[in-house]
Amino acid sequence: MQRRWLGDHALSVPVLTLGTASFAPGAWSGGDVAEARRMVDICLDAGLNMFDTADVYSGGNAERVLGQALAGRRDRTLISTKVGLRSGPGPDEVGASRRHLLAAVDGMLQRLQTDYIDLLQLHSFDALTPVEETMETLDGLVRAGKVRQLGVSNFAGWQLMKAQSAALHRGWQPLVAHQVYYSLIGRDYEWELMPLGLDQGISALVWSPLGWGRLRGGTAAAAGARHQEQTPPYAPPVYDEALLQRVLAALGDVARDTGRSEAQVALNWLLQRPTVASLIIGVSSEAQLRSNIEATGWCLDDAHMRRLDEASAPSVPYPYWHQRAFPERNPLLPFIDPPAAHR
Template sequence: MEYRYLGRTGLRVSELCLGTMTLGRELGENDSFSILNRYAEEGGNFLDTADVYTRGASEEIVGNWLQNQQRDDFVLATKVRFPMGDGPNDIGLSRKHIMSGIKESLRRLKTDYIDLYQVHAWDPRTPLEETLSTLNDLVREGLVRYVGASNFKGWQLQKAIDLSKKHGWESFVCLQPQYNLLTRATEYELIDVCVNEGLGVIPWSPLRGGWLSGKFHRNMEKPPENSRIAVADKEGWSESWSNYNNEFTWQVIDALLEVAEDAGKSPAQTAINWLLQKPGVTAPIIGARRLDQLEANLGAAGWSLSSEQVAALDKASNLSISYPYNQDAIDQRSKGRE
């Protein structure tokens, strides 16, 4: 596996990040260790978790595994924001909740520092200055090395960056957004902000919950039994069959299956490799419930789609762009009049 710099930092991370949401939720400790061991054997060094994943179970498993590893060999990322209890201050990005959150994450992860501490989502109730100054304090205290954001909108991310610059605080070095062939609205503003400001992009759900895994094809009447999409329908998750069973999805999947066959790779590997070639992207976050799924996803690295193959996927997954996001066409007309 190759390594890339995370944004403009000097921190090098493997080009595939291992997401650990399934650890402790769908996998016990032994199976989780098998996944982590295999990822590390392939040179993976970037682990992403969150305090809210099964109320800390994911962090605990990662922490137990790290006890038998060289801690400094790994870039450990976790997040704070969502409810961790029933109390009024057990949620959000207040100074109180962040300080409590970092203490508990360090305890569960059995480490004295977090490499990348991310705010899991925007908190409309807490002044942004309170959140950013607290994150800055954590870096100054040596509890955190870098800070990042997840699930922000473009204006929210830019505002946070500008405030950090104004006050001389540690600024976000990366963004963790949902980004895949079926979710390209991320490109409207977020990717531009990241590229212009030097943030690395670490996309979550590169296979959109399994839709881009190769298990789905046009004319299916329902998702396979026990698939994540079948579960999503029952649980009301966003990647459910009812939300994605439409012409756009099948158009993208048609193109993905065709390009994958042409490339001699699996659809999942093709979808992840497409992301690896996008501007600003540092490391897509892969996940697995089984070892064979991990093996398949690891095969997304070490090769590249051709420019023609990327173009074919781009064309099939292009979203209809309206004002003000169609400014490129307006700019071109303006240049013609200058």
């Protein structure tokens, strides 16, 4: 499987990462350690050796199952995990304070049965803790050998730049990854965060690359109805029914042309976008895992990329519609071709 670098050659990662939210029973459907080990076997055979989890998935049980599934082969794998959402009832069991981060990482290492975490990410921005306290603590965890590289998840542009500036200004460990929502029906990432990632050397790890399953394929009616299903508040919304239908139609056309599935086409499109290092795939079966792996090792051609670009192009927000009129000094403008109505 193709590999890409996080940041400036900070960490080599496969273009697909297996998400492990379903590795343990809880809010998500889940299995047992034997099933998880089987999924890991399939991944390693395909060259996919990175596994993403979080301390809040199934109350920490997903980390425990992952640790057991990787037993005896930890040195062949990369572990990415996240911290910062509420993990217990106490006042210090949430956020990015020094006290919480130190205690949380020790708990992660124990559950994961490892001495170090390859990529530790802040799960959400903490506006109540000084960013200097957070970044200094993270730097200390790297210096202690408990963490190799640092990232964040679901940050706004100014939040990400504030954290990165604090680290760079004081000589602390910089951020090299941003775990983001990005899909053919959710291209907000391209406006602020993609140019920032290019400028600061911060790579994207994409969660929900199939738009919460809405781009899995099947009949247009069935796929289009998925966003009507009850979903948790953190699920990516669909802002525009017409956009969803345009994208589904384009996916169907390209899938027929290429002999691939709609899901494979949607994943491959993302792998050709700037800053994207790895797609985090969540699966519920071996067949789904193997199918997603087949989204790699090939590339959509220019015509198919344009078809998908045009079908998924959103409206251009301010100030970008204004900046587009003066492109000479803005080489990092977003990578969206505006629809005809906005040209």
